[in-house]
Amino acid sequence: MNGVHDMGGMHGFGPVLPEVDEPVFHAPWEGRVLGLNRLMGAWRRWNIDASRHSIERLPPADYLGFSYYEKWLAAMINRMLALGMITAGELASGHKADGTVVASPPVTADTVMDIINAVGSYQRDVGANPRFAAGDRVRARTINPEGHTRLPRYARGRLGVIERDHGAQVFPDSNSRFAGEAPQTLYTVCFTARELWGEAANPADHVSLDLWEDYLEPA
Amino acid sequence: MTGHHDHDHGGQEIPSATALRVKALESLLVEKGLVDPAALDAIIDSYENKVGPRHGARVVARAWTDPAYKARLLADGSNAIAEVGFPGSQRAHVAVVENTPSLHNLVVCTLCSCYPSSVLGLPPVWYKSSAYRSRAVIDPRGVLRDFGLTLDEGVAVRVWDSTAELRYLVLPERPAGTEGMDEDALTALVSRDAMIGTAKVATP
Numbered sequence: 043m044n045g046v047h048d049m050g051g052m053h054g055f056g057p058v059l060p061e062v063d064e065p066v067f068h069a070p071w072e073g074r075v076l077g078l079n080r081l082m083g084a085w086r087r088w089n090i091d092a093s094r095h096s097i098e099r100l101p102p103a104d105y106l107g108f109s110y111y112e113k114w115l116a117a118m119i120n121r122m123l124a125l126g127m128i129t130a131g132e133l134a135s136g137h138k139a140d141g142t143v144v145a146s147p148p149v150t151a152d153t154v155m156d157i158i159n160a161v162g163s164y165q166r167d168v169g170a171n172p173r174f175a176a177g178d179r180v181r182a183r184t185i186n187p188e189g190h191t192r193l194p195r196y197a198r199g200r201l202g203v204i205e206r207d208h209g210a211q212v213f214p215d216s217n218s219r220f221a222g223e224a225p226q227t228l229y230t231v232c233f234t235a236r237e238l239w240g241e242a243a244n245p246a247d248h249v250s251l252d253l254w255e256d257y258l259e260p261a
Numbered sequence: 262m263t264g265h266h267d268h269d270h271g272g273q274e275i276p277s278a279t280a281l282r283v284k285a286l287e288s289l290l291v292e293k294g295l296v297d298p299a300a301l302d303a304i305i306d307s308y309e310n311k312v313g314p315r316h317g318a319r320v321v322a323r324a325w326t327d328p329a330y331k332a333r334l335l336a337d338g339s340n341a342i343a344e345v346g347f348p349g350s351q352r353a354h355v356a357v358v359e360n361t362p363s364l365h366n367l368v369v370c371t372l373c374s375c376y377p378s379s380v381l382g383l384p385p386v387w388y389k390s391s392a393y394r395s396r397a398v399i400d401p402r403g404v405l406r407d408f409g410l411t412l413d414e415g416v417a418v419r420v421w422d423s424t425a426e427l428r429y430l431v432l433p434e435r436p437a438g439t440e441g442m443d444e445d446a447l448t449a450l451v452s453r454d455a456m457i458g459t460a461k462v463a464t465p
Contacts, residue, residue: 047372048371048372049371049394049395050369050372050394050397050399051395051399052391053395054395055390055391055396056392058387058390058392058393058396058404058407058408058459059387059392060385060387060407060408060459061387064386066309066382066383067305067308069277069280070280071277071279071280071283073304073305073308073309074284074287074301075283076304076305076308076383077300077301077302077305078283078287078290078296078301081290081296081297081300081301082290082295082296094372106391110374110386110389112279115279115283115286128289128290128293128295132289132293133286133289136288137292138289138292138293142293144294145293145294146294147296147300149297149300150297150300151297151300151302151303153300154300155303155307158307162353163354164354164426165354192424193424194371194372194424196371196399208354208425208427211425211426228425228427230356230427235418244402244414244417244418246415246416246417246418247401247418247419248417248418249398249419250419250421251422252422252423252424253425254425
């Protein structure tokens with residue numbers, strides 16, 4: 043999706059402003075939003091890729107204007123409504139609709155540390171036969187999918203070199219649509235800064251991205 | 262919703278519209294049995310008090326003092342980090358990239374906010390900001406200057422855009438004057454920003 047979230051290389055956002063002695067949360071509600079997001083995720087009605095895509099699909103002005111946890115809150119509400127986990131009426135009233143069953147949370151205080159410390163691996167041992175090997179020259183494909191993708195615009199059409207093979211991993215473009223994990227080989231691909239940004243870039247500089255096999259073609 | 266300047270710092274002021282909205286949502290989700298409030302409290306406590314950059318600093322300090330560990334860390338970050346054995350250390354797929362006198366590494370996630378939280382905790386606001394995400398890949402030297410770090414033109418910059426479920430941790434250079442320090446003392450020197458690549462570790 044060619045959304046405002048895909049902002050690598052954009053101008054105009056001003057300087058980076060580090061905050062001295064920054065707290066973990068700037069208001070208590072931020073922590074509640076993070077925690078609610080984790081606990082609602084434990085219902086496994088969505089996955090990390092679908093969750094990211096729901097944030098990308100916020101209206102562009104909201105995406106740029108909301109704080110980080112405001113984006114999480116808005117997107118989580120959208121997901122819960124879309125999946126029927128809550129209704130618009132319940133959201134407006136703040137109370138469970140009459141006659142609905144009370145559920146049992148999949149995660150309780152006794153088991154919550156297990157999800158915090160869980161090994162969230164996206165590697166899949168599917169015996170994929172990698173198309174590329176370290177040192178191969180590749181070109182990132184020119185694609186413009188309307189759905190979720192992890193190939194940023196700034197790398198599309200650019201020439202790079204395969205640096206490392208990370209084995210088969212869950213493919214976000216498919217998983218985000220609930221169309222299956224479709225694991226395929228993930229590679230670290232290194233691009234020169236000049237290939238990405240032109241002759242003004244420092245000739246010694248590089249940018250690398252982790253890209254799935256379907257994002258790449260031989261060059 | 263309110264803009265990002267309207268925070269109710271410390272909860273001592275009148276709650277913001279967003280704070281009230283979150284409270285209403287939480288109470289709805291608890292009433293529906295979708296969320297256990299005690300589990301919610303435990304998650305927040307964990308992020309506020311249990312995870313954080315000191316875990317990453319410990320990994321860096323061990324690499325500085327144990328060459329065999331450093332070799333394992335650079336070859337297979339995930340397993341070497343698990344050796345250190347803090348809670349959550351086995352969680353993430355982490356690659357460790359080493360700064361040298363001729364190479365400076367910088368980590369970003371241009372598409373969202375991917376961050377090595379198992380070793381650094383939650384990311385700071387600037388890491389998630391549009392300014393950092395947009396500029397780190399096209400103007401990394403300018404971003405470093407925003408942090409007060411001016412690199413020599415002869416030092417190569419390598420930016421790692423975290424586009425997959427692999428997280429990057431920078432192994433900073435060990436500063437001069439720390440030759441006699443042990444792992445605990447070195448751990449205290451390593452800043453979060455040095456492990457993202459927006460700072461160097463200062464000589465004590």
